[in-house]
Amino acid sequence: MPYFRTPAHLALLPLLAASFASGCQQTAAPAPEAVFPYQETGIAELQARMTAGELDSTTLTEAYLGRIALLDHAGPTLRSVVEINPDARREAAQRDAERRAGRVRGPLHGMPILLKDNIGATPMHNTAGSLALKDFRPERDAFLVQRLRQAGAVILGKTNLSEWANFRSPRSTSGWSAVGGQTRNPYALDHNPCGSSSGSAVAVAASLAAAAVGTETDGSIVCPAAVNGIVGFKPTVGLVSRDGIIPLSFSQDTAGPMARTVADAALLLGAMAGRDEADPATAATPGRAVYDYGARLHGDALRGARIGVLRNALSDHPAIRPVLDQAVATLRAAGATVVETRLVNEDAWARDELTVLLHEFKAGLERYFREWRTPVDSLDAVIAFNRAHASRELAFFGQELLEQARDSGSLNDPAYIAARANARRLAGPEGIDATLRADRLDALVAATSGPAWLTALGDGDGYPDGNYGAAAVAGYPSLSVPMGHANGLPLGLLFMGGAWSDARLLELGHTYEQLTRARRPPTFASGRTPP
Template sequence: MRWLLLATLALCACKPQAPSSASHNDFPYAELDIVDLQARMQRGELDSRTLTQAYLDRIAAIDRNGPKLNSVIELNPAALREAALRDAERKAGKALGPLHGIPVLLKDNIDAVPMVNSAGSLALKDFRPKEDAFLVRRLRQAGAVILGKTNLSEWANIRSSHSTSGWSARGGLTHNPYVLDHNACGSSAGSAVAVSANLAAAAIGTETDGSIICPSALNGLVGLKPTVGLVSRSGIIPISYSQDTAGPMTRSVADAAVLLGVLAGRDDNDPATSRAAWNATLDYPARLQADALKGARIGVMRSKFAVDPDAGAAMEAAIKVMRDAGATVVDAEIPTDGQWDADELVLLLYEFKSGLNRYLASHSAPVRSLEELIAFNQRNADTEMPWFGQDLFEQAQAKGELSDPEYTTARNRARRLAGPEGIDAALKAQQLDALIAPATGAAWPTDLAHGDRFPGAGYGAAAVAGYPSLTVPMGSSRNGLPLGVVFIGTAWSEPRLISLGYAYEQLTRARKPPEYRPSLDKH
């Protein structure tokens, strides 16, 4: 479903400019992963305050100026103080964890003191939650420096069926750093663009259906959408209890594994994290096995190649790499593919209304319900709805309670068709470790007047089932736009997906840093 692609900076849809001198090659920490940065700090060659200041300078140079990527919606005013504290702790021999001193960005639907949490909406432009989200507490406990918040598709792209991904009323339009007039996908557009452009070591995105995987693929990143229940949703502005999750958006599989190990954790305020199948002690970095493809059985979903001819060609090359590495790759399809679409929309509309009303009321937000939010948008239509309306909001408001048979039937059927009778059935039929497909096609030209021209996707089943998916760069289109392959597994199969994705990444090294071209016609 296209509409599900799921101090303030520039608030307009500014026309992108040519690259400034602060390009990829000018940045001393470009493309360094978390392990590299940690090693430099441990050797005393780098400290967190210096690194944090370097990222802040780069944000000023190419996010607010130069190419004007417009990916960071707000900076943490305490970032440098947090970094200095991390340095003092390290000097005292009290390193907190694997992210000690590492600057990380958060999507602007995650509570993080002292910043605004707005979901990109002007209705919440002054709303400052009083507590960190559970996952933010875990990041801080692991030593991370919270650098700021990233722009997103407003309300994670559930406001309108005619929206443009990466645009919000509060944050304006985020630009794809590879070709600036092309779309960054959504809804975690800002998180993807910022990490791809080396504005932070890593970022946290959220996904309901594609909002981590799609922007990661279109911006040359690794994106990991965990099993629902692995990462707490407490303190995140919700869409769907059944499908929402936060996850890592990084430049490497190794960084995604490190971040996932920090994010995963049981939370009494999110019962989904208490499921018995979940094991909090898993060491995800230990699954970074370069030979993991040897002996693996992988099912390729060729029907998804139609999303983009270039993506199909890149997938053929990816299949050869995997086979040459010792994997058995066979054709496979999800037998129920797409049969859940109508039910997914029903469950999301019901769950969005229920979850949002609960979040707004419990947080004493400026608007206390979806009904009040709809009225706010109507009163402020010139600034909130200059490009598209709020038809999905209105459909959600018309829904009843979660006890309604329409909801329970749709939820149960959608999850069954996508999970046990979909992904699980496909894996079991040929004893497969994972399914693969193009994550989506290449980025499309942004058109605020008409909305997205989304080409299709290979990740939808995992989103609806609540199962994990991992996208890894697999090459570029003929126009130089990034393409990603998505690995899909059954519930709680993150360790296997990480090992397969890492092995593929090490063989291909397909990520290329962005070039900040204004358009395809200008180099």
């Protein structure tokens, strides 16, 4: 999905009804997942089975690999996984040997995890979906991958994404890359999975791994989480290192967990988070971060909380309003005080955000190219590569944003410096913080986004906007939890808070999730197969 929003997005809201109706008309496909023994199984339960000797990592890894072959590369052809780690079986066997020797590294020990294909992990490629990087293999793991491996996780493979994290063209289609093709929504195969962490969300929804890691600059974790019926958490920028991740914006980029439950997301986040000298943003975390997020979860976190529910054109849409109203009723029944409010400065940062992204994308990407010795060495080289391979790279949409970024100024440009300061101020201190302060709120909630839309390669996204832009621009945390469905298409409830409120949002989201149990497994409803 695009990283910036304009008033034109609001004009798309009436199109939601057509998307809902087409979702209703899908024909359910046979359910191969019914015989899968680990469908919807959480990390704690998988770990308990391993502790009891009923399961080992090798068996679990083989099961997920078989399911990927059945559902992702054949059957519904989800196209969420673009590469299998050739060392996955060996890693699983090592974790099993450690367990037999009495060494269990933690709750992720032996758990197969997928990574978005902009996160470096040896010995696999790291492409950002671009053919220009199809032969690029980083020489070392990204810092967060080092952390996951230290925690005992098995790196299962890489997931598809919107090419260049969806910062290529205003008319791009979410979930499409030249490397991986078009990822399909498992609830309605001809609908879109949102992006840019499309493959990670779809793979988790379809139980192709225990959990996955995505990245977000503006909506790229929480939007695909919402439309694929899973949990997605975007941490405070600086909680998780960006070292080894192909960048878009150092002001807004972060990796985050994508899972079927808040508890699983909390376990994954705890393993990923940590100070890293290679990422100065993580220097803000000592003394403020809580890495054992799973231990903080309990079922009564909403009692006594003050929650602000955001009302706007998206939340008030007739197809979304009843589901959101039910969510608000659940919050109140759990003991929360709910205040209806509107976000101060809503979308006032959008123009400045685009200026920031154009400048930071160029600077960050070219630095990555130099430091990691990639096959291309500049943004101009990427643009030239795409033109030379237009039949595959430019078949459905152009590269206008790449060209705008190439032509942007340096990070010393006064226009960039002013835009960065304005965007963060309007979204953060004068946006989310001001709204929280006005009514003494613990968190804000809203519909994460509209439901999935029909995929139409060449026509851009029929994207119905979202409520996560302020948290993204401010660098604050946001959490999307399954809220319900509209004609079979999932909707998410977004929790947002101030900087470093990560643990609190997870507590609130976990309690809400336990009360509603709104997640349903995907149906793989039939539809046309996109290219």
